[in-house]
Amino acid sequence: MDIYRLPARTDNYIFVLHNPADNTAAVIDPADAPPVLQKLKELGATLVTIFNTHHHNDHVGGNRELIAQFPDAEVYGSAQDQGRIPEQRHFLGEGDRVTFADRTAEVFFVPGHTRGHIAYYFPPTSDDEPGELFPGDTLFAGGCGRLFEGTAEQMAVSLAKLRKLPDHTRVWCGHEYTLSNLKFAMSVDGENEELRSRLTQVTAARQQNQPTIPSMLAEEKATNPFLRWNAPALQSVASSEDPVTVFAHIRKLKDSF
Numbered sequence: 001m002d003i004y005r006l007p008a009r010t011d012n013y014i015f016v017l018h019n020p021a022d023n024t025a026a027v028i029d030p031a032d033a034p035p036v037l038q039k040l041k042e043l044g045a046t047l048v049t050i051f052n053t054h055h056h057n058d059h060v061g062g063n064r065e066l067i068a069q070f071p072d073a074e075v076y077g078s079a080q081d082q083g084r085i086p087e088q089r090h091f092l093g094e095g096d097r098v099t100f101a102d103r104t105a106e107v108f109f110v111p112g113h114t115r116g117h118i119a120y121y122f123p124p125t126s127d128d129e130p131g132e133l134f135p136g137d138t139l140f141a142g143g144c145g146r147l148f149e150g151t152a153e154q155m156a157v158s159l160a161k162l163r164k165l166p167d168h169t170r171v172w173c174g175h176e177y178t179l180s181n182l183k184f185a186m187s188v189d190g191e192n193e194e195l196r197s198r199l200t201q202v203t204a205a206r207q208q209n210q211p212t213i214p215s216m217l218a219e220e221k222a223t224n225p226f227l228r229w230n231a232p233a234l235q236s237v238a239s240s241e242d243p244v245t246v247f248a249h250i251r252k253l254k255d256s257f
């Protein structure tokens with residue numbers, strides 16, 4: 001399974017999964033159809049599946065046009081997003097499994113950014129391969145999604161689920177927000193050496209207009225303040241050792257950063 005990252009709109013990423021064995025493709029969160037159609041044409045591939053993480057237009061905006069071109073493609077999304085995702089035919093929840101090519105993804109129910117948000121995780125097929133996580137707008141490189149429809153408690157539980165995945169997992173999140181996320185992270189976790197060096201790397205990459213996605217879950221665990229509710233530095237910023245309180249406090253600071 002090959003993964004292609006397509007930039008869309010101002011800072012979105014669409015991901016195309018391609019199975020070279022039979023020239024089929026799946027797409028994750030098509031903000032718009034044209035870049036996907038272009039990529040499919042380049043690959044000579046047939047679209048068989050659309051995986052959506054949540055109902056926001058910058059993640060499902062291309063569904064209708066893609067289904068118009070590939071009427072047999074199946075659209076997967078959250079059961080809680082019923083009626084909110086164009087062309088949706090499959091309604092997923094925690095623990096469901098979906099397949100593409102020779103891979104099976106586990107579905108995690110991760111409400112917080114929206115009330116129906118799900119994430120797709122493809123475990124590695126061998127020891128030297130990474131797992132592939134598509135967290136939509138739940139987990140970002142260096143940050144997490146805003147709480148539009150959920151509570152801090154829901155989001156903290158959702159992020160805790162993703163944090164349990166193996167270090168050697170690539171994180172294919174939905175937006176290029178990494179630089180601004182890490183600048184905020186420095187304001188609450190400035191003594192973190194790994195965070196400092198990550199900010200240096202990401203600053204250099206962005207100066208050359210290079211993408212910072214995917215990141216590795218290991219580096220998220222070490223530098224993303226929204227996965228570090230038990231780090232003393234963040235506990236002291238929030239004056240609490242309670243994970244939800246720490247998360248809620250840091251999220252609030254980020255909202256006004």
Ligand code: ZN
Nearest residue numbers: 054056113137
């Ligand atoms: Zn969103």
Ligand code: FE
Nearest residue numbers: 056058137174
């Ligand atoms: Fe988004």
